[in-house]
Ligand SMILES: *[C@@H]1O[C@H](CO)[C@@H](O)[C@H](O)[C@H]1NC(C)=O
Ligand SMILES: *[C@@H]1O[C@H](CO)[C@@H](O)[C@H](O)[C@H]1NC(C)=O
Ligand SMILES: *[C@@H]1O[C@H](CO)[C@@H](O)[C@H](O)[C@H]1NC(C)=O
């Protein structure tokens with residue numbers, strides 16, 4: 162087995178061993194888009210270097226009556242049973258900087274640091290409920306929540322004032338509250354306030370200070386109380402923030418956050434794990450680090466060499482993308498003015514620009530991103546040589562003074578993710594984008610993406626794997642036609658190597674990655690098909706792929722739809738906002754989506770088959786109602802339409818399902 166693969170598998174196994182152990186340590190000195198992957202966000206999102214726990218839309222009524230939650234995706238082990246009836250309780254420290262900016266006079270309502278067993282944001286928890294509980298769960302131990310509230314509004318009798326910190330257990334009624342004005346802190350002034358929460362297993366203490374003071378001065382807690390968290394919260398507890406607005410509104414931001422918990426070690430039988438695993442990890446980690454260093458170094462050297470070659474290759478296409486001067490692009494985007502920013506993420510920032518009388522999108526690859534150059538080359542060479550009506554057109558590029566820039570056609574309707582999620586799951590929305598895409602449009606979008614992928618896999622001179630299919634990479638033109646974009650991760654494969662049709666390196670977006678990706682450590686035609694399958698489900702259901710129900714995994718949309726299919730209720734997976742649709746057609750598409758997400762890569766249909774199913778020329782592949790288990794190595798497939806023969810899996814011909 163190649164070195165890299167064995168390393169990956171070994172690391173994966175060690176990681177799995179570690180995942181059993183519940184200590185949680187992290188530190189976000191600031192927040193970046195990428196950090197959204199490690200957080201569970203409900204109405205919250207990351208922008209301008211902070212978590213906006215409730216939405217930040219500067220105009221319009223959309224920030225009133227909101228509640229949001231942002232939690233660490235990973236829980237931690239708060240306590241476990243010890244000998245007899247005793248319990249062993251972890252201690253933790255968490256320091257974070259909050260910034261509350263009122264948008265009305267006065268502002269409202271408040272922000273809280275929470276520890277909870279329930280990850281889901283309670284419905285109707287806006288206003289005085291601070292996203293902590295709602296009228297039904299207030300006061301009930303079912304709420305499983307302990308909160309340190311920073312309340313900016315006196316919203317009921319017992320609230321002492323509109324500027325206090327309080328300790329809440331299963332309710333918004335505080336066990337203890339302390340006015341902050343005595344400590345020289347006014348929450349509602351938009352200043353950065355540093356908070357430290359300390360728990361030693363017996364007492365919980367809260368320190369609050371204006372950030373311009375040094376943390377060393379946090380000697381006297383504002384609030385301290387004995388508290389047995391093991392009585393209140395489950396062994397596995399999530400940590401994070403909640404916040405709300407009412408008719409009075411404010412921006413509730415977290416600027417930085419770190420969290421450290423002690424490790425309450427597991428069963429002593431596992432002691433050997435603690436002795437051997439760190440050793441192995443250290444060894445492998447060292448090996449991997451060295452290997453990565455070596456690869457990077459080699460790639461860097463290759464890259465420097467590759468540069469002149471690229472220019473020639475790109476210029477070789479007469480109709481190909483144009484080489485721009487940096488000057489022209491600076492002028493086109495108003496010197497990369499933030500006002501023209503369309504998006505920020507992946508490996509750079511995208512601006513809207515005007516060249517002549519044409520609107521364009523200008524992607525400026527971040528300078529300190531190591532992968533930037535590789536990405537650039539991959540993007541310009543792959544997409545630059547492709548022509549398809551469902552691929553975003555590359556207009557030109559620029560490489561000057563270490564700036565790597567790519568110019569695309571401008572997509573007035575931005576990306577698909579802006580439209581399909583229900584408000585509850587949507588990031589920074591604006592009014593125009595809260596429209597609901599009709600089924601007809603969604604079907605056309607799915608078909609467009611299928612066509613683009615079929616072209617990449619089978620239609621062009623060199624086979625191309627996209628490797629990062631997801632809703633935010635599907636752009637929409639003025640007629641809402643889908644155009645596949647962001648070829649940053651794409652790799653070309655020479656037709657001569659087609660038998661292998663794979664490419665190394667794990668890449669992609671959690672939730673869209675096929676289960677075997679982690680084991681084989683490379684992308685294949687089948688992993689692209691899997692991601693397409695997830696996209697189909699996302700578009701039809703209007704849900705995020707990582708829709709979380711308790712502690713399930715990222716791609717749970719697949720499990721969720723499959724489960725409904727098994728119960729004969731697949732139609733209930735359909736986005737409830739869709740009104741007019743052909744039921745048989747939507748069922749066919751959902752089943753097609755499941756077929757693409759088959760755990761066995763050999764059972765997934767090709768994009769050719771997918772296109773045919775979408776036009777109605779072919780029936781969707783048969784899909785067993787029980788989700789087949791992931792088996793590695795996979796069973797070979799005898800034909801696209803036979804089953805794996807999983808015991809318990811029952812094959813239901815598609816036609817029987819529609820005959821109702
Ligand atoms: C929390 O901070 C206190 C005081 O700085 C320290 O004594 C304690 O060890 C820390 N606990 C953890 C779990 O980091
Ligand atoms: C919330 O529950 C507490 C009991 O924990 C109760 O005292 C308080 O009145 C309740 N508040 C509201 C607004 O229902
Ligand atoms: C806190 O600051 C806000 C905004 O400047 C002001 O309206 C409010 O009166 C202040 N609160 C206190 C208790 O000083």
Ligand SMILES: *[C@@H]1O[C@H](CO)[C@@H](O)[C@H](O)[C@H]1NC(C)=O
Pocket residue numbers: 260351352353416
């Ligand atoms: C708060 O902190 C951020 C980031 O550290 C800084 O950009 C901002 O100016 C600070 N705001 C205030 C009011 O001090």
Ligand SMILES: *[C@@H]1O[C@H](CO)[C@@H](O)[C@H](O)[C@H]1NC(C)=O
Pocket residue numbers: 361363364385386387
């Ligand atoms: C907890 O706080 C109480 C006072 O509230 C104090 O008497 C006690 O010593 C503290 N316990 C610990 C373990 O710090």
Ligand SMILES: *[C@@H]1O[C@H](CO)[C@@H](O)[C@H](O)[C@H]1NC(C)=O
Pocket residue numbers: 352371373374
């Ligand atoms: C911190 O800022 C406040 C106003 O925000 C100011 O009054 C105070 O003097 C500052 N303290 C220090 C140590 O700079």
Ligand SMILES: *[C@@H]1O[C@H](CO)[C@@H](O)[C@H](O)[C@H]1NC(C)=O
Pocket residue numbers: 184185186421422423424
């Ligand atoms: C986590 O942080 C705590 C407190 O800072 C420290 O004692 C512990 O060793 C850390 N654990 C890991 C695995 O880094």
